[in-house]
Amino acid sequence: MTTSETKHETPPRALNARRAVSWVLGLPPAYYVLAILIAVAPLVSATLINPNYWFVILKQSAPLGIAVLAQSLVMRVRSIDLSVSGVFAFAIYFASSGFLKNYPPYVTVLMPIVVGLAVGLVNGVLVAYVRASAVISTLSVSAILIGVVQYMSAGRAPGSTPSWLRVLTNGNIHGLSYSVIVWLGVTVLVSLAFRYLIVGRYFRAVGDNPRAAETTGIPLARTIFVSHTLAGFLTGIAALVQVSALAVGTIKPGFDTFMNALAATILGGVTFGVDRGGVAGPFVAVVAFSFLFAMLTVFGIQEPGKLIVQGGIIALAAIIYGARTGRV
Amino acid sequence: MSMLVEMVGINKSFGATRVLSDVRFSLERGSVHALMGENGAGKSTLMRILAGVYQPTTGSVRLRGEDVSFKSPKEARLAGVSTVFQEFTLIPNLTVAENMFLGHEPRRKDGSIDSAEVVRRSRELLADVFPQLDATAIVDTLTVAQQQAVEIAKGLTSNADIFIFDEPTAALNSTDVAHLFKVIRDLKAQGKAVVYISHRMNEVFELCDVITVMKDGGWVKTAKAEDFNLHSLVATMVGRELQNFFPPRSQETGEPMLEVSGLKLHDGGASVAFSVRKGEIIGLAGLEGQGQREIMRSVVGVETARAVTVRRRAGGSAMSAVNVTSGFPNAIAAGIGFIPEDRKQEGLFLRLPIYDNIALGKQLNRNMASVAWRSVSKVREIIKSLRVAAADPGAPVGKLSGGNQQKVLLGRWLLSGVDILVIEEPTRGVDVGAKAEIYRLLRDFSDRGGAVIVSSREHAELIGLCDNILVVHDRKIVGQMPAADATEESILGTALGSSSAEDPRAVVH
Numbered sequence: 001m002t003t004s005e006t007k008h009e010t011p012p013r014a015l016n017a018r019r020a021v022s023w024v025l026g027l028p029p030a031y032y033v034l035a036i037l038i039a040v041a042p043l044v045s046a047t048l049i050n051p052n053y054w055f056v057i058l059k060q061s062a063p064l065g066i067a068v069l070a071q072s073l074v075m076r077v078r079s080i081d082l083s084v085s086g087v088f089a090f091a092i093y094f095a096s097s098g099f100l101k102n103y104p105p106y107v108t109v110l111m112p113i114v115v116g117l118a119v120g121l122v123n124g125v126l127v128a129y130v131r132a133s134a135v136i137s138t139l140s141v142s143a144i145l146i147g148v149v150q151y152m153s154a155g156r157a158p159g160s161t162p163s164w165l166r167v168l169t170n171g172n173i174h175g176l177s178y179s180v181i182v183w184l185g186v187t188v189l190v191s192l193a194f195r196y197l198i199v200g201r202y203f204r205a206v207g208d209n210p211r212a213a214e215t216t217g218i219p220l221a222r223t224i225f226v227s228h229t230l231a232g233f234l235t236g237i238a239a240l241v242q243v244s245a246l247a248v249g250t251i252k253p254g255f256d257t258f259m260n261a262l263a264a265t266i267l268g269g270v271t272f273g274v275d276r277g278g279v280a281g282p283f284v285a286v287v288a289f290s291f292l293f294a295m296l297t298v299f300g301i302q303e304p305g306k307l308i309v310q311g312g313i314i315a316l317a318a319i320i321y322g323a324r325t326g327r328v
Numbered sequence: 329m330s331m332l333v334e335m336v337g338i339n340k341s342f343g344a345t346r347v348l349s350d351v352r353f354s355l356e357r358g359s360v361h362a363l364m365g366e367n368g369a370g371k372s373t374l375m376r377i378l379a380g381v382y383q384p385t386t387g388s389v390r391l392r393g394e395d396v397s398f399k400s401p402k403e404a405r406l407a408g409v410s411t412v413f414q415e416f417t418l419i420p421n422l423t424v425a426e427n428m429f430l431g432h433e434p435r436r437k438d439g440s441i442d443s444a445e446v447v448r449r450s451r452e453l454l455a456d457v458f459p460q461l462d463a464t465a466i467v468d469t470l471t472v473a474q475q476q477a478v479e480i481a482k483g484l485t486s487n488a489d490i491f492i493f494d495e496p497t498a499a500l501n502s503t504d505v506a507h508l509f510k511v512i513r514d515l516k517a518q519g520k521a522v523v524y525i526s527h528r529m530n531e532v533f534e535l536c537d538v539i540t541v542m543k544d545g546g547w548v549k550t551a552k553a554e555d556f557n558l559h560s561l562v563a564t565m566v567g568r569e570l571q572n573f574f575p576p577r578s579q580e581t582g583e584p585m586l587e588v589s590g591l592k593l594h595d596g597g598a599s600v601a602f603s604v605r606k607g608e609i610i611g612l613a614g615l616e617g618q619g620q621r622e623i624m625r626s627v628v629g630v631e632t633a634r635a636v637t638v639r640r641r642a643g644g645s646a647m648s649a650v651n652v653t654s655g656f657p658n659a660i661a662a663g664i665g666f667i668p669e670d671r672k673q674e675g676l677f678l679r680l681p682i683y684d685n686i687a688l689g690k691q692l693n694r695n696m697a698s699v700a701w702r703s704v705s706k707v708r709e710i711i712k713s714l715r716v717a718a719a720d721p722g723a724p725v726g727k728l729s730g731g732n733q734q735k736v737l738l739g740r741w742l743l744s745g746v747d748i749l750v751i752e753e754p755t756r757g758v759d760v761g762a763k764a765e766i767y768r769l770l771r772d773f774s775d776r777g778g779a780v781i782v783s784s785r786e787h788a789e790l791i792g793l794c795d796n797i798l799v800v801h802d803r804k805i806v807g808q809m810p811a812a813d814a815t816e817e818s819i820l821g822t823a824l825g826s827s828s829a830e831d832p833r834a835v836v837h
Contacts, residue, residue, distance in 0.1 A: 199696040205688065208677040215630055215674040216740075217660045217692045226696060 028269025029317050030285035037291050045298045053294075055175045061290040062169075062179035063088075063245060066186055066238035067261045068282045070231040072270040073190070077206045077227045079127055079134040084235055084258040086142030087116050091239035093149040095165070096249020097158040108162060112243060113236035119145070120232015124225035142258075158249035168244035179241045186237065191279035203227060263314040264289050289313075331393075332357050332521045333378065333490060338387035340373055347373050348384075351547045353540060355490065360512060360522045362532045362553070364565055365542035366759040371525050374542070375492050378523075379411045380404030402431070410483025411492040412476065420468035424478050425450035427467055428485050453484045457511055473504030480511060491515060492523045497531060498757055501616030501785070509535055527759055528786070529558055543567055566761050573764050574792035575771035577812065581795065582606030585641050585779040586627075586664070586748050592634040593622050598804035599635075604748070604779040606641075609770060611790035611797045611811065612783040614823045619803035620783045621669075621752065627781070628652060628659040628666040628750050640664065640748065661693050665741035669752035671730070675737050678726030682718055683707055685725045685736050689744035703743070710739040714769060731755075731762025738769055747778045754782055755789060767793050787816045799823050 041048040067084050074081045091112035094100065100108045119141055126137040169179045194200035202223045206213045214220040267289070268282030292313075296306055333355035340348040348370045355361055363371045376382045378389065380398030389396055391407060398404040401411075418427050425447045434445040450463040458477045467475060476496060483491055493512070497505050512522055512535060524536055532539065533553060540550040541564045549564055556564075562573070584603045591600040600623055604610050612620040626633035629652030640662055642648040650662040659666070668674040677685055686707045691700055711721055714735040718728060725736055734754065741749060754770065755763045770793065774780050784790050790797055791814050799807040799822040807822035 196699055197696065198691055198694045198698050198700045201684070201688065201691050201700050202696060204680060204684065205677050208679050209673070212674050212677055215656070215666070215668050216688060217656045217666075218688075219657065223696070 028267065028281040028285065030264075030267040030269065030281060030288050033267065033313070034284055034288035034291065037288060037295065041291075041295065044295055048291075048295060048298065052175065055172075055177065055180075057290045057294055058180045058183075058287065059169060059177040060245075061286050062177065062183040063238045063242035064257070064260055064264065064290070065183045065283065065286040066234055066241060067257065068264045068268070068286050069187060069190055069279070070234035070238065071258075071261045071265045072268065072279070072282045073203075073227050073231045073234070074134070075265055075270050076203045077224050078210060079224055079227065080138065080262075081120075081123060081228065081231050081235070082135060082139040082258050082262075083119050083123060083142040083145070083232075084238075084261050086145030087112070087119050087232075087235045088239050088242055088257055089149045090115050090145045091236070092161075092243055092246060092249055093153060093158055095243045096161045096246070097153070101162075105162070105164065108165065109240065112239035113233065116232045116234070116236020116239055117229065118232070120229040120235065123232060124228035127228055128221040128223075128225035160248050161243055161246050165244045166247070168241060179244065182237065182241060186234065187279055187283055190234075194279065199223075199226065259310065259314075260289065263310060263317065266317045267313065331355070332391070334388075334390040335374070335378065336388050336390075338374065338377060338389075339385045340370075340377065340382060341385050346545065348377075348545045351387075351542065351545070353378075353547070353550075355521045355523065356538075357489075357521055358516055358519045359537045360516055360524055360535055362524050362526070362536035362539045363542065364525075364532065364539055364561065365548075366565055366761050369542040369565075370545040371542055372494065373545075375411070375494065375523060375525070378404070378490075379409050379492060405483075405486050405488070408486070408488045409490045409492070410480075410486065410488035411494070412479045412483070412496055413494050418467050418475055418478055421466060423447075423464050423466055424454075424461060424470075424481070425463040427478055428453070428463075428482050430482075432486070449485070450481075454481060457481065457484065457514065471504075473500050473507070476500070476504075476508070477511075489520045490523070491520060492525075494525045495527065495757070496524075497526060497528060503616070505531070527757070527763075529561065530788070532561075533558070541565055562760055573767070575768045577795050578607045578609075578771075578774060581608040582777075583641065583645065584647075586781075587639045587647060588627050589637045589639075591623065591626055591636040593619055593626065593803045595634055597634070600803075600805055602798055602805060602808075604781055606777055606779055607774050608796065609774050609780040609782060609794045611794035612781065612800050613787055613790050613797050613819045614800040614806075615820075616785060618801050618823070620800045622803070623800065624750050624752055624781065624783055625666075626652070628664055629654070629656045630666055630668075657693050660744070660746070663746045664748040664750065665744065665746035667734075667737045667741070667749070667751040667754070669756055671733050671737060671756075672726075676725050676733055679724050681722045682711065682716065682725050682728070682736055683721040686710060686721075686739045686743055689740040689742070692744060706743060707739075710742055714739050714742075715765065729759070729762070730757035731759060731766065734758055734762075734766055735769070738766075738773075742773075748780075749773060749778060750781045752783050753785065754793075755784075755786075763789075787819050791815070791819075 047053050071081055071084070094111055095108055100111060122141055123138050126132045127134045167178065168182070169177055171178045173181065194203070202213070202218050205216070205218055206220060206223050210220055213223070264285040265282050268285030269278070270282060292309070293306055296309060301309075331354050333353070335351065335353040338348055338351040338353070339346070351370065351374055353363075353374060363375070365371050373382065377384050380401045380403050383397065383399070389398075396407060398407065419430065422430070428450050429446050433441045434449065436442045447463050454461050454463055458481060461474060461477055461481070467478060470478070480491070496508060500508065512524070515522055524532070526532055536553050538550065539553050539556055539561065541548040541561070543565065582605055585606045587603040589599070589601040593600075602610070612623060614620055622631060622633070625631035626636050627638060632653060636652060638650045638652050638659075639647040640650055650664070651658050656666065672678060683704070687703060690703055694700075707721065711718065716728070716732050716735045716739070718732065725733060728736065749770075751770070754766055758766060770780055770782070782790070782794065791811050794811040797809050797811050797814050797819065798805050799809070799819055801823040809818065809822070
């Protein structure tokens, strides 16, 4: 007898109420976090429940949101992309250093996307075809990019970002920033692709069981390559949005970018190979994250405190998932 | 002989579903007791009650004459019940000794684990039963059979006198099976009691003294093994006469569908060549590990051979070459499907729905940017025609029984429209009733103009199912015979007769 058969023997959950409860319990942790935060918000500060403030939060979340979408792509196929910080650093430096001043504006717009795409291609080749460790190769690509930026800037902060580019973040339709619209648009596109295109089926299959995928005739290496390339492309868009949100360039683009991206992805229900959270999960997670930080700011908690809270959340998400898989 | 275990009036319900009703089971010292029944008959549930995993809803369990009620597997183990599951519960990166004493390690006075004592006592215990097993070897480096030995040895550490084996031979080759049988007989000789669950009839008759048959959660019959024969046992298990366990062979086969030639598995090896006709099922037989698996996989390109030429019929009478050296997708494009032996690891996406697993058949060899049409009605049709026992195509495929999982894989290739099927161990882990169905489905496939290549460790299965049998030995084909004339002896004879005496495997146990 097989173990699968004993599962067969367990009773079908007939009651709809029980099914609903188990569905709620199965939701990614991000939904709980957001729900709790929203419940607590009115007690903390009236500002937090002002709709305009929410638009600000969404606007601030846009770069991270798109980066998280990229991260969720590679995590679906059991890989990881830690080169987000490098792409951000590189894009911000080049956009603000004045190198591209003499070129037409579209070069400045395309630059982050091209950089992201190139990094994605390199990551894809290394992880899928060379079969290098995803953690190590994407982290080293990131380190190289940051190194290049620091070498070229010689430690000095670059100039300001082109002011016309800021319209992407500051311009809005009925208060909703263009950057948020880009974020939503990309999210919808990715979820449609997952739902209706072959690529979505391949990603799910590879995420569930890479070995079976290969024996079934799914091009395993190509699928992983595509996920890294797409992730790179999206990271590029995220970098562009990030550039547009900065007034002054910096050579310290926040080492925690990839930590945030990783945390939000996991909170959103995407762990290696599991995509219970779908595309909406990471989206909610990013909003929850930004909201939490906003709340911490209201409490007067500074960067170090935020970092501690952030680490705590990642650990919590890991524990919740550990407990769930343990029970299966 | 004294009764070691007596289970009386056992009922077990999960919620509203009753899975065991009024089951009785008793176990004598110094006996091997087979527990038989189709998947879902309740054998595992009954044994899990004995092993403390579940508690019975009503009914009593008596161990050595005393009523017991185990609250956990640990309690049962301490009381002397050891379970060897088909899927092992070993920690791969620990040593054999560490695994044996996991959770009840000998301690020093200060409470730390006495590693030297762990190794010493493991060696002592292993010396009796598995002298060739190194107590300090890392479990991950062991073969499946050796890992199973460790699993059994774990039971020895707690001085168990009841051993439950749940399909222990599913992943073993014949040499290892022989050793396992020896160990079980030794346990029996020491006055211990063994419960043996297996789908392989010949093993049960070879090894067991008493047979209990269960069906649909109820007890059906307990009798001495010699009071059963194969036919009556199968009939008792399925509750009806299996008129045609194997479907009739094809009356006539057509022109060749697939030709394999110049297949070399290693440099300087003999080249393998064979062909399959339309409507034909051919079987690759032979001793374990003689190259059957590599030949099957090379033909479809899942593994790469040194050299191979595969040609298939392409409309009319022309044969066209299939470039399998650059991977399996080429074979799929040429209408050749492949079902691996290890369904859970290599074939199925266990957490994905049944629907997705089948629908993949239509989604292979496609541009990733193209639209994946949801062919819901076609998939439903296939689920229905294969009689996959699943109410909901949205349920994860991992919840199905072995037989139904195999049907899902068949369904995938039926949907994709291949007409040549290469299938390894088609009924591994599949219960008797479902076996007959799988055979019928494969025969239907070939009767509709398909061709099938199958390999199996169970030669009786190949003899019953196939039209022709190819005997593989030492990575070459050493004989071919019509299945209707073949016997297990003639297959083994052909395999061994060909070998140049030095092959140690040639010694049949």
